[in-house]
Amino acid sequence: MENEGMKINRREFLEQVGMGVAAIGALPATELFGLNGRAIGANDRIRIGLIGAGDRGQQDLKDALKQPNVECVAVADVFSQRREQVKSYLPNVETYDDPRRLLDRKDIDAVINATPLHLHAKYFLASLAAGKDLYSEKTMTWDIPEAVACRNAAKASKQVVQIGLQHESSGELADAKQWIQNGSVGKITMVESWMSRNTPLGQGQWVRPVPSDCNPANVNWDLFLDGRPKVPFDGYKFINWRLFWEFSGGNITENMVHQISWIISAMDLQLPKAATMMGGVFSEKDGRQVPDTIGVSLEYPNDVLVLWQSTFNNRRYGLGEHFLGSKGSIEHVSGSTDMVTGKYSSGINYYPEKINNPDGAPHKGENPGVNHMANWMACIRDRKQPNATVEIGYLSAIAAHMSNLAYLQKRRVTLEEAMAAKPEAWMKPV
């Protein structure tokens, strides 16, 4: 029964997607450039709206408001507490529980979408269909069919879309690309990457307390479920949606996606040929469905194996990547604890492999990064492609969803199998 409800809703969803794309195609060209078809000049004010004013949405909003000539005119969130929080520092902002009302406004140029993962695609497509430029949080979508639909819609539209993969704007990425492209690293056959965190014993990673005013009177629960099987209000699931497959992809879509997109961009990779993923809920058995201990392997064309591992039980090594090439290595670390000094260590370095590169010398990365939100705003003004394109959003989403599919199906999953998978496949383990 659960799945039956899901199927009907998914079919309807995909029909809506088709309509969304058609609607975009039918728009007059002038409607494709923000407010009333106007091109937004260097000194014009950009008027934004926020959909999903939770922790990240409010961070994104504050970041956006630090950029010159930007104003937030409207916020949509299904939880009254979140709307009131924004009102407390932006008293003139208009608030709505249903994002549709925000998207219907003609005086909004651009939208930030920071809803839970299962809603990303819905508001991604609706924002483009409404002619808004878009900053859409990672992971681009909850499953593969949605990633395909969003990519198609973005291709058919002239809107500027930045995905919330902010490491695409980092200086370290420019360093890595430079060393790979100038041949210093040689043939890379393996990339190791990892991400580790810890929490006090008994307190699972990500678990948030349910606020006392989180109840059906203050939350539009149906709009949160958005076609997921209808169940009575559950404040714990609403606040801790990250822990449940229906709404989340766990740490793969929360964190691996940042690193995998970074690796894809550095090496100019496309889609993986196959994925495996093992692990489980090993750290805190608190009722969560998504694993806290993970080992992923992604096989890419042209002899590249990318590994990603993650634990919520130990934080010593922070996160990082090692690109292992025949002529050299790239070591990128962030937040690891230095074994000797105990100090926080971060940065990117190149080390030659003396056996094939006897004259090579070590290098420290020096490229400056740019602020990801500033990059989006600049692109809204000059209509260029932002740093985290829909294409990198798509490639990283497919790699993430293939990994989760391998875990849920307890087997190696090929690209072809993953592309043919139905949304139900991401709902629960086989």
Ligand SMILES: NC(=O)c1ccc[n+]([C@@H]2O[C@H](COP(=O)([O-])OP(=O)(O)OC[C@H]3O[C@@H](n4cnc5c(N)ncnc54)[C@H](O)[C@@H]3O)[C@@H](O)[C@H]2O)c1
């Ligand atoms: N780029 C990054 O580094 C980064 C960091 C953290 C989170 N994120 C992403 O941001 C997104 C939000 O994460 P969060 O931690 O802020 O979650 P959150 O639960 O704090 O916020 C989500 C908000 O969306 C609201 N919401 C739910 N359904 C809605 C609907 N139908 N319409 C409008 N609003 C709705 C909720 O009430 C909530 O306020 C996630 O996709 C997450 O992966 C990205």
